Amino acid sequence: MPIVINSLEYQLPADPRVSLLDFIRDHTGLPGTKKGCDHGQCGACTVILDGVRINSCLTLAVMHDNCDVITIEGIGSAEQPSALQQAFVKHDGFQCGYCTPGQICSATAMLAEIAEGWPSDATQDIGTRPSLSDEEIRERMSGNLCRCGAYPNIVAAIREVADAGQ
Amino acid sequence: MKNFEYAGADTVERATMLCAENGTKAIAGGTNLIDLMKLQVETPARLVDLNSIDDRRIEEEEGGLRIGALASNTAVAVDQRIRSDYPVLAKAILAGATQQLRNKASVGGNLGQRTRCFYFTNIDQPCNKRDPGSGCGALTGVARIHAILGASRHCIATYPGDMAVAMAALDAQVELSGLANKSRMVAVRDFHRCPGYTPELDNILEPGELVVAVHLPAPVGGTQLYRKVRERSSYAFALCSVAAIVDVKRGKIARADLAFGSIAPKPWVDQRLTQLLVGEKPNMALFEKAADILVDGARGVGDNDYKIPLVRRTLIATLCEATEI
Missing domain, CATH: 3.10.20.30 (Beta-grasp domain)
Known part of the structure; x- marks a missing residue:
């Protein structure tokens, strides 16, 4: 197969x-x-x-x-970018762009994990559904490094899409 | 990466038969093994892929839960029964690695993960665990992550994981299957071993033997904490960690099950702490005495001396949080 x-x-x-x-x-x-x-x-x-x-x-x-x-x-594509791709452009969520495909794939899956109610190490009470604080976004995205240091803008981009989806 | 033969196994019986042969390694998630193969620390002649074996379920059984060895770390950490009845286990898993790694990594593989000792993972350095008889580079080298308890003069590497530390505090059992369907149960506390003269053996698995499941005992309640001290607040191995299950009834400690990570070659359990604490009223002098007992006999090689006061204070802080004093 x-x-x-x-x-x-x-x-x-x-x-x-x-x-x-x-x-x-x-x-x-x-x-x-x-x-x-x-x-x-x-x-x-x-x-x-x-x-x-x-x-x-x-x-x-x-x-x-x-x-x-x-x-x-x-x-997504250049013609039809996903909501996260648009938000990364809007918020300058990158400089050199090398880590960006990984950041976008990671963030796309992360929003689905939040929708499923998966806890993270930043979740205060793991018995309940997590809320998406900035601390949660940072913890959940800790497997994606950005050597340009665009982290504040990456968090802002993800936050905008997460808030729009709620 | 050295070349190897790739084979699949869809039953435990077939997998154990293949794995009993020299130079054969089992692979499930592969997040540790493939990394080590790229570094040529591991050079198996054959890999046996276990992923077609149908055992990744988390099922209720009499008095507890059975976790199939192929369940992902994520599947365990997000399971509602584990989050409510065994929170120390969910917390420990979530404190380790990243979501990408936890999604791939299996429970059996997590138990079998190798040390992150700098000398073990660098084939240009001496290491008795990787290359028996070549010496231990860490004894006189960079050793800030190394063991203060349970080590030998042949190896001071730590078991680096978080999940098994929580399982040791819970006194979970590992179900093993070997050649000819021979099964046995071993406590997580007895699964890993101290190096002695044979640091190349991380655990008690016999040739061909595989972890097929982990059994959690009936829920014990209490306050369950996993406190991990590390160099970054996310995605870093522990310098030391404490898994604690503590219950206070009518002002006295009724349960104090403790296990420690990254200070020894295995999840470290010292029954003297439980014996001291249970039946006593929680207080600072008691916790200090427990911490003294824990590090009684602890020894550093210089770089890692700081771990002795660190784990002492981490234990005391964890006990204070658990008993709210």
Whole structure:
């Protein structure tokens, strides 16, 4: 069975060493997903796998037979950007832009996690539904580093979309 | 990454048979193993992918919960039963890693994760755990994250995780399955081992043996806290941590189950603390005495000396918070 990326089917690689990240970038013509540290520390490679965000550098492509992946190319386009992509532009949520595909994929999945009521380390009472304070956004986005330091604007962009959705 | 053969297993029996062979490693989430393979710290000849095995459920069983080894860390931390009946476990998991990693990482893999000792993860350095007999670089090197209890002169690496520390405080049991369907139960407290002369062995797993589930005992209530001290407020390993389940009834401590992370090669449990605390009225002098007992015998190598007063104070602060004094 193949892997499905942004609704298109691809055959998995023969070499088991190929990470999901390298497969997406080098075997499918989708260069939007970025390689930062390649060790799961920076989050630039974040994609949405079967509905949840993961580091695509820390998993092997061959382990994803019949799985469904959404990359930044599947979230929006220049013509039809998603609400988060528009908010990142509006709030200057980036400078160099290298971490941005990972930030957007991560934030897209994070808003779904909040809607599901998942707690985080910043949640005061984990028995209840979390609210989306700035502290919660920062904790939930801690797996996505930005060396340009655009963090305040990233938080503002996510907050705007989260507030509009409520 | 060194080349390897990739194989899938859809039953535990098949997986244990394959994993019993030399040079074979099991993979579930892979968040630690693939990282170590990129660094060539791990160079398996074959990987056995466990993800087709149907055991990622969290189910009620007589007197508690059974967590399938392939359940993700996220699945455990967001489960409503765990959040209300075993909050120390949900809190410990949420204090570790990032959402991306917790989504992929499995419960079995979390128990089996390797140390983050700088010498273990750098193949140009000596390390008795990675390369037995090569020496321990940390003993005379950079050792601020290293163990103050349970170490040996051959290895001072810590077990770095959070989840297992909470499971040790809860006295959870690990269900193992080995060759020919041989099953056994081991307390989480006894799963990891101290290095002694054989630091290459992190835990008591026999060749081919796999973690198939973790069993949580019946809920015990009380105040459940996980206090983690780290260099950044998010996405950092603990310098020390305390999992505490404390209950005060009629002014006296009725339960005090404590486990400590990142100060030893395993989640550290010292029954003398429970024996001292239970039956007593919560007070500062008592907590100081408990902390003295905990670090009695603790030893640093210089860089990590600070962990002795740090874990002492972290324990006292946690006990004060739990008993509201």
